[in-house]
Amino acid sequence: MLNEINQSLGYELMLSLGAFLLSIFLTPIYTNFAYKHKLWKKQKSVAVTGEKLSVMNKLHADKIKRHFPTMAGVIMLVAVPVTVLVCRCLVRGQTWLPLAAFIGGGLIGFIDDVLNLTGQSAVAGLRAPVKFAMISVLGAALGWFFAVKLGWTSIEIPFVGALEIGTIPMIILFAFAVVATGNAVNISDGLDGLAGGLSMMAYGAYGVIALAQEQWYLAGFCFVVMGSLLAYTWFNIHPARFMMGDTGSFALGAGLGAVSMMTNCFLLLPVIGGIFVAEAGSSLIQILSKKFFHRKIFISAPFHHHLQAKGWEESKVVMRFWIIGGVLAMLGVFLAMSGGMIG
16 A cells, blocks of 8 residues: 555656646736736725725735736636646546536636626625525535435544435535635635645645545645645745635635545544634624624734734734644644544
């Protein structure tokens, strides 16, 4: 088995390198087009609760003045499927669903980005209920395939074992994984390099888990995404040349949710993606607090904006979140291996 893992790891690293090089090749093509056509992201002026986003817009005043394009996630949306298809990694039981989630989430994000660039409303893109409905339909459709066509009806609990939950609950759980992770990555994409670096670590952790499970093609998918993310993050670190937009964040989040289900390690996602959970959780807490208690818990949400408002430099927030994300990714792999989730 060790020899097989060594051989597969070499192949996965070549896949990752291929995705990195393809993304590097596509980047100047996108960059020239984006700057030529001024694909500047429009900042939202009102929150989902209706009040003006004065704190966040003040924090990002330099970015609003600087003007740099959004929707760079289209690079990943092209590079990842092309690499997977060219290297013949499209396998029904391993990579169909993660790739479909990645592309589906990316297309929903793409629609949102296009509306952001062309629309005139203060929401600046798809309205939250519409976006939620679209990603929910995607998650439910993929969940149906996962439970009915692939026959997955049990969930693995660390240190306990498999728990049979049935077809309908599994479809709901799969949909929840896609919706929750897609939104969490999207919420975290607010600082230069933040979402890209955290996503690399999460996909890397699940790639290692898939490799240990001998799901070679699923591991390959994870490392392909990592390779493309490496190229993106090279250009996205502060000061960013561009941002991934909803095209990238929803693709990455939906794909990661699907990967967590395909490895049967969904319950480790709150650990491996702990920063994503904290970011989404801080936004939810803020919304609920304002709605029911008419007060804010954080100066601004999500939490990275709160830290900025407290005086933290952007690069300091990103680097420290990266460090925590890396530690949590390693902890997640450890729990998968010691908790009996790798058979």
